[in-house]
Amino acid sequence: MTTWKDNPILTIEHLTMRFGGLVAVDDLSFEVGRNDITALIGPNGAGKTTVFNCATGFYKPTEGRITMRRSNEEEFFLEQIPDFEIARYARVARTFQNIRLFAGMTVLENLMIAQHNKLMKASNYSISGIFGLKSFLNSERNSVEKAKAWLERIDLIDRADDPAADLPYGDQRRLEIARAMCTDPELLCLDEPAAGLNPKETQELNSLLYSIRKLDDTAVLLIEHDMSMVMEISDHVVVLDYGVKISDGDAEHVKNDPAVIAAYLGVDDEEIADAEAEAHFKHKEEQTS
Numbered sequence: 001m002t003t004w005k006d007n008p009i010l011t012i013e014h015l016t017m018r019f020g021g022l023v024a025v026d027d028l029s030f031e032v033g034r035n036d037i038t039a040l041i042g043p044n045g046a047g048k049t050t051v052f053n054c055a056t057g058f059y060k061p062t063e064g065r066i067t068m069r070r071s072n073e074e075e076f077f078l079e080q081i082p083d084f085e086i087a088r089y090a091r092v093a094r095t096f097q098n099i100r101l102f103a104g105m106t107v108l109e110n111l112m113i114a115q116h117n118k119l120m121k122a123s124n125y126s127i128s129g130i131f132g133l134k135s136f137l138n139s140e141r142n143s144v145e146k147a148k149a150w151l152e153r154i155d156l157i158d159r160a161d162d163p164a165a166d167l168p169y170g171d172q173r174r175l176e177i178a179r180a181m182c183t184d185p186e187l188l189c190l191d192e193p194a195a196g197l198n199p200k201e202t203q204e205l206n207s208l209l210y211s212i213r214k215l216d217d218t219a220v221l222l223i224e225h226d227m228s229m230v231m232e233i234s235d236h237v238v239v240l241d242y243g244v245k246i247s248d249g250d251a252e253h254v255k256n257d258p259a260v261i262a263a264y265l266g267v268d269d270e271e272i273a274d275a276e277a278e279a280h281f282k283h284k285e286e287q288t289s
C-alpha cells in the first residue's frame, strides 16, 4: 500500500500566513496522497480554511511552498500563480463552507456552467458558437453528456430541470461537488462538506467521496468538524491547533494521540469526570445546608 509520503499529489512546506500580528498558519508542512482521502481537522480558528485559501489562490502566503504534482508529472507552485490558473492548469477544484450554487439556474445548468472554459475554447473565444461551428457543437454535446452522467451518479437526473435552490440541502451539497468534478480536477478540496447534513445525507456524501477516489483518480482533501465522518472515510488525517500541526497519520493514530485529545477537550476524560463529580457533590451539599 502506498502512503501520502510515497506518492504525494500536494506537498505543503513551511507554510506561514500572517494577518498583521496574528499568525493563522505557522510553519506548516504536510503531504496529500494521490490516492487518498485526506482530512485537515482542528478546533475553530485553527487555520484550516486559511490553508485552503493559500492552496487555491485566495491568499498569497507570507512564506512557504505549495507544490501540486499532476499525473502527467507537471509541477505547479500554487503560491505563485493566480486562482484561475490553479483551477484550469493545476487542476485543483474547491467548494466553500457555505453553498455557492447558482440558485436561480437549473440543476443541469449549474453543471454546464462549470464547463464554461472548455466551451469558450471550442468557440475560439468568438461568436463561432452561434454559427454552429462543428467543434463547438461537439464540445457542447460532450458537456451535456458529462453533466448528465454526474447527475446520474448523484441521483439527481430526475431533477435536472429544477432550480438548484429547490433541492434539499444534502442534494445541494452533492451537486456542488459534482459541479467541482465537472472541471476535471486531480485534487478536490472540500470545506466542511458534511456541515448541516443528517446521518443519511452524510452516508450519501461518504459514498460519493469513496466513488470519486476510486473511479475518477481524484485526490480528496477535506476540512471537517464531523469526527465520526472523518474517522470513517479518511486514509490520512492532519490536525492543526493554533496554526501549528500537532498530529499527522492515519485515523487510528490521530484518534489516540494525546495531543489531539487535549486540543479538542482541553483536558483529558478523567479530569472531566472528576470535575463533574465534584460539581455534583457541591450541588448536593448546597441543597442539604
Ligand SMILES: Nc1ncnc2c1ncn2[C@@H]1O[C@H](COP(=O)(O)OP(=O)(O)OP(=O)(O)O)[C@@H](O)[C@H]1O
Residues within 6 Å of the ligand: 019, 022, 024, 042, 043, 044, 045, 046, 047, 048, 049, 050, 051
Ligand atoms: N482574512 C483574514 N484576516 C484576518 N484574520 C483572519 C483572516 N482569515 C482568517 N483569519 C484568522 O486566522 C485564524 C484562522 O482562521 P481559519 O478560518 O483559517 O480557521 P479554521 O480552522 O478554518 O476555523 P473554523 O473551523 O472555525 O472555520 C483565525 O484567528 C481567524 O480569525
